[in-house]
Amino acid sequence: MGTVGGAVGGAGSSTLLVTGIGELVTNDPARPGMLGIVPSASLLVADGRVVWAGASGAVPPESAELAATAEVLDVGGAAVIPGFVDSHTHLVFGGDRAAEFEARMSGQPYTAGGIRSTVAATRAATDAELSSRLDGFVAELHAQGTTTFEIKSGYGLTVDDEARLLRLAERVTPETTFLGAHVVPAEYADDAEAYVELVVGPMLDACAPHARWIDVFCETGAFTPEQSRRILSAGASRGLGVRVHASQLAPGLGVALAVSLDAASVDHCTHLTPDDIARLAASRTVATLLPGVEFSTRQPYPDARRLLDAGVTVALASDCNPGSSFTSSMPFCISVAVRDMGMTPAEALWAATAGGAAALRRDDVGHLTPGARADFAVLRAPGYVHLAYRPGVPLVAATYRAGVRVG
Ligand code: NIG
Ligand code: FE
Secondary structure, eight states: OOOOOSSTTOTTOOEEEEEEEEEEEOOOTTSSTTTTEEEEEEEEEETTEEEEEEETTOOOHHHHHHHHHSEEEEOTTOEEEEOEEEOOBOOOOOSOOHHHHHHHTTTOOOOGGGHHHHHHHHHHSOHHHHHHHHHHHHHHHHHTTEEEEOEEOOSOOSHHHHHHHHHHHHTTOSOEEEEEESSOOGGGTTOHHHHHHHIIIIIHHHHGGGOSEEEEEESTTSBOHHHHHHHHHHHHHTTOEEEEEESSSSOOSHHHHHHHTTOSEEEEOOSOOHHHHHHHHTSSOEEEEOHHHHHHHTOOOOOHHHHHHTTOOEEEOOOBBTTTBOOOOHHHHHHHHHHHSOOOHHHHHHHHTHHHHHHTTOSSSSSOSTTSBOOEEEESSSSTTHHHHSTTSOOEEEEEETTEEOO
């Protein structure tokens, strides 16, 4: 396999022909198999979009002239996959919780209460500090093949702090989520209902203009199903899409709530009842599994096999945050999901790309069919299976977003 040069296909090149692709994952449902794989492929990109993908040498006549004049990127037999869609992160925060992680690895349990220590560190951080840290995380995502990512607020928990986290997040992604209901902050510990009033009132007013989504942590120690319904409904009535954190620490009513509100996604899903699975299977709500959380909290993994066999749409996401899962690596999530959650390598890659796009209700990303945004990763490997087969190895050689190299 050849190497991918730094300048090739960089900003300024509006037409790009990627050739020498040993294995192209398109996620095109019109092609055979879950991943719509094309062996010995080429990919033609113009103005940031996929124009054509198919067997090398089979460029259709209507694209021949474009292909003939395009800048050529020969990847020398490498696999090319759609860019990862990480539909769940919490990337705007101050401090870290390495000491909490170390204590957990000595036997302490994970509890929702740890969120409050990040809230204190985040409130104390300046915009410039949070922003430069965020830029570092975005570079980390790009270097690991992620081209679309969601970011939640949730470590401010005051009107001004939640709005400022969303303003910082919207600088780097349109997929921003208002999570004022992450946990009840210390100053409202004795009056959770007053905090809910704040969230559905002035906080929502300040945050809705900067968010596409609303989310709630519906779990013992965070928000009850009744409080969660009230908050999510308030967001929905302001035009925000619904997502829910649920059933992370124990079974509960969060999944039923998410489905009843036609949430785009319910995330964690570690402890599901048979009824939860039946509800998800009969809905268009995606179950987003977060392997980094169980890895980093030593909790039992969710059973992806049960969900897939029931016909539920499954996504994988990093949940990158300083408490429960401080990884930004989708390849890592794929390896864990394959090793410990009953997914095949193909199911895991689909869930990390097309599944993430479904969880964000996006049809322009997560696949490489004509018209899609030209987001792709070139692997330092001949096939996608290596993502799970070579855990921990940096296999992403180059990342392109809208046809421009970003990592
Ligand atoms: O998705 N579960 C709630 N929120 C985060 C954890 C945040 C934290 O521990 O700081 C999660 O796992
Ligand atoms: Fe989360």
